[in-house]
Amino acid sequence: MSSEYSPATVLENWDTSLKIPALFILMMSMAFIRETTLLPVLPVIASVLFILSGLPFSLLLSRFRAPAYILLFVSVFLMLFSGDEVLVRTGPVTLKLQGTIIALTTWLRVLSVITVGMVMIHTTPLTGLSEKLKKVRIPRILIDIGIMTGRYIMVIGEDYNQMKTARKLRGYVPGKSLTRRFRVIIPTAATLLIKGFQQSEMVFNAMCMRGYGNSIPENEILSEKHSKIDIVLFFAITAVSVFLVILEVIVETP
Amino acid sequence: MHIPDGMLPGEICIAGYAGTAALTWLCVKKAQNTYKEPAKLVSRASVMAAAFFVVSWIHIPLPPVSVHPILAGLMGILLGWISFPAILVGLFFQAAMFGHGGFTTLGVNALSMGGASLVSWAVYRLLRRKPGEKAILIAGFVAGFTGVSVAVIFTGSVLILTIPSYIDTGIEISGILAMAVAHIPVALGEGVFTGLIARFLLKVKPDMLV
Numbered sequence: 001m002s003s004e005y006s007p008a009t010v011l012e013n014w015d016t017s018l019k020i021p022a023l024f025i026l027m028m029s030m031a032f033i034r035e036t037t038l039l040p041v042l043p044v045i046a047s048v049l050f051i052l053s054g055l056p057f058s059l060l061l062s063r064f065r066a067p068a069y070i071l072l073f074v075s076v077f078l079m080l081f082s083g084d085e086v087l088v089r090t091g092p093v094t095l096k097l098q099g100t101i102i103a104l105t106t107w108l109r110v111l112s113v114i115t116v117g118m119v120m121i122h123t124t125p126l127t128g129l130s131e132k133l134k135k136v137r138i139p140r141i142l143i144d145i146g147i148m149t150g151r152y153i154m155v156i157g158e159d160y161n162q163m164k165t166a167r168k169l170r171g172y173v174p175g176k177s178l179t180r181r182f183r184v185i186i187p188t189a190a191t192l193l194i195k196g197f198q199q200s201e202m203v204f205n206a207m208c209m210r211g212y213g214n215s216i217p218e219n220e221i222l223s224e225k226h227s228k229i230d231i232v233l234f235f236a237i238t239a240v241s242v243f244l245v246i247l248e249v250i251v252e253t254p
Numbered sequence: 255m256h257i258p259d260g261m262l263p264g265e266i267c268i269a270g271y272a273g274t275a276a277l278t279w280l281c282v283k284k285a286q287n288t289y290k291e292p293a294k295l296v297s298r299a300s301v302m303a304a305a306f307f308v309v310s311w312i313h314i315p316l317p318p319v320s321v322h323p324i325l326a327g328l329m330g331i332l333l334g335w336i337s338f339p340a341i342l343v344g345l346f347f348q349a350a351m352f353g354h355g356g357f358t359t360l361g362v363n364a365l366s367m368g369g370a371s372l373v374s375w376a377v378y379r380l381l382r383r384k385p386g387e388k389a390i391l392i393a394g395f396v397a398g399f400t401g402v403s404v405a406v407i408f409t410g411s412v413l414i415l416t417i418p419s420y421i422d423t424g425i426e427i428s429g430i431l432a433m434a435v436a437h438i439p440v441a442l443g444e445g446v447f448t449g450l451i452a453r454f455l456l457k458v459k460p461d462m463l464v
Contacts (some may be wrong), residue, residue: 024357024358027259027357027358028264028267028268028358029264030260031259031260031262031263031264031267031358032263032264032265034263062352062353063352063353064353065353066256066258066352066353066354067256067258067259067261067353067356070256070257070258070261070413071258071261074261074413074417077414077429078417081425081429102417106260106261106417109260109261110258110259110260110261111260112260113259113260113356113358114258114259114260114353114356117259117349117353117356117357117358118353120357121350139278139282141282141295141296141339142278142339142342142343144296144300145296145299145300145303145339145340145343146343146346146347148296148297148299148300148301149300149303149304149307149343149344149347150347151300152300152301152303152304153304153307153308153347155304156301156304156305156308157308182446182447182450185447186447186450186451186454187454189447189451190451190454190455190458192305193301193302193305193332193451193455193462194455194458194459194462196301196304196305197297197298197301197462200297200298200300200301201294201297201298203297204296204297204300245264
């Protein structure tokens with residue numbers, strides 16, 4: 001989340017409490033689109049947002065790596081088994097026409113929604129994010145867990161490295177045998193959890209003592225004013241989303 | 255195991271969010287009755303959510319794909335009710351930081367893995383009635399195994415049954431079974447891991463087990 005670019009783009013300047021709902025509604029409306037005639041619109045919208053975001057292309061490519069496996073599995077399954085009409089037959093393998101069309105449309109939709117999601121998350125600054133999330137009615141307990149988790153991802157990593165070094169210094173190495181590995185990994189993992197549980201309570205209590213959770217009264221958050229551009233962007237994106245769904249319903253209805 | 259954005263129809267995504275919202279509300283209410291201090295509830299959930307996030311970096315090659323531990327069973331036996339919201343937060347971080355899963359599918363993914371943690375916890379409680387190390391080892395193993403199995407069957411079913419296609423039921427069921435069979439080694443590995451961790455905690459810090 002949040003990278004600093006200079007000068008900040010329109011999307012980066014867009015108020016988080018309006019940006020997150022608007023882009024989320026857009027992603028949801030994209031998920032509704034199944035009509036092949038409407039699908040080419042999705043990558044166009046996603047590309048416009050991506051260009052506006054000013055994010056590097058390499059970042060976009062890195063986001064496609066994780067879903068590629070499951071997407072490939074589903075595509076192969078659809079191409080081999082979905083439908084009756086044969087597209088290509090090579091030896092024992094028969095590719096079905098309907099399955100191939102569904103697989104291609106799924107790829108288009110997945111890539112478009114992922115792009116919008118990436119734009120949403122990478123143009124959102126971390127500063128004041130918890131207050132903004134409260135504003136979009138995310139429950140307080142989830143925000144608290146989220147903030148502490150963000151902090152603990154780093155702490156667990158550091159603790160693990162320290163323990164690994166201490167373990168090595170004492171000559172306690174996992175080795176190749178599976179039993180030996182378990183004998184080393186289990187106490188390490190369990191100790192890491194025990195340490196984490198004890199530390200996290202202290203950290204959370206310390207945060208509360210420093211005033212965490214009491215920073216901005218709710219009525220003050222709600223009375224915050226948005227700029228005209230923020231509101232225009234919100235309504236424009238929401239209108240596009242609603243329009244997409246309406247078009248889908250019209251095209252789908254025989 | 256994580257369903258990416260755009261894969262599922264919008265209606266399923268909304269249904270997933272509705273189910274997740276209801277379960278989160280229920281779990282938080284139940285957990286607040288268990289933990290009287292909110293600090294304990296939040297801190298425990300955060301540590302496990304962070305662990306849940308970190309283990310997804312560990313990739314075990316299982317050709318033609320690679321898998322990673324889920325920890326649904328361990329989350330269940332350490333957190334009980336609060337495991338569901340913790341997994342929800344962990345999934346959000348995974349989606350935000352490296353695109354594992356997605357934002358539109360967050361609800362469905364949470365139902366799959368968070369639901370699996372609650373089922374594992376229920377199974378663990380059922381088997382843990384007998385005292386002793388052996389009982390906890392078995393209960394932990396079954397909880398870990400159940401966690402992976404439930405999540406895989408749920409995810410496979412959602413994927414295969416909800417994607418619009420022209421596939422007959424027999425092939426759909428075979429697809430789900432194939433996915434489940436491919437994950438048996440992961441389920442066994444996670445069962446052993448969960449069982450051994452549970453036994454270690456019983457010896458060292460038994461109050462950590464819910």
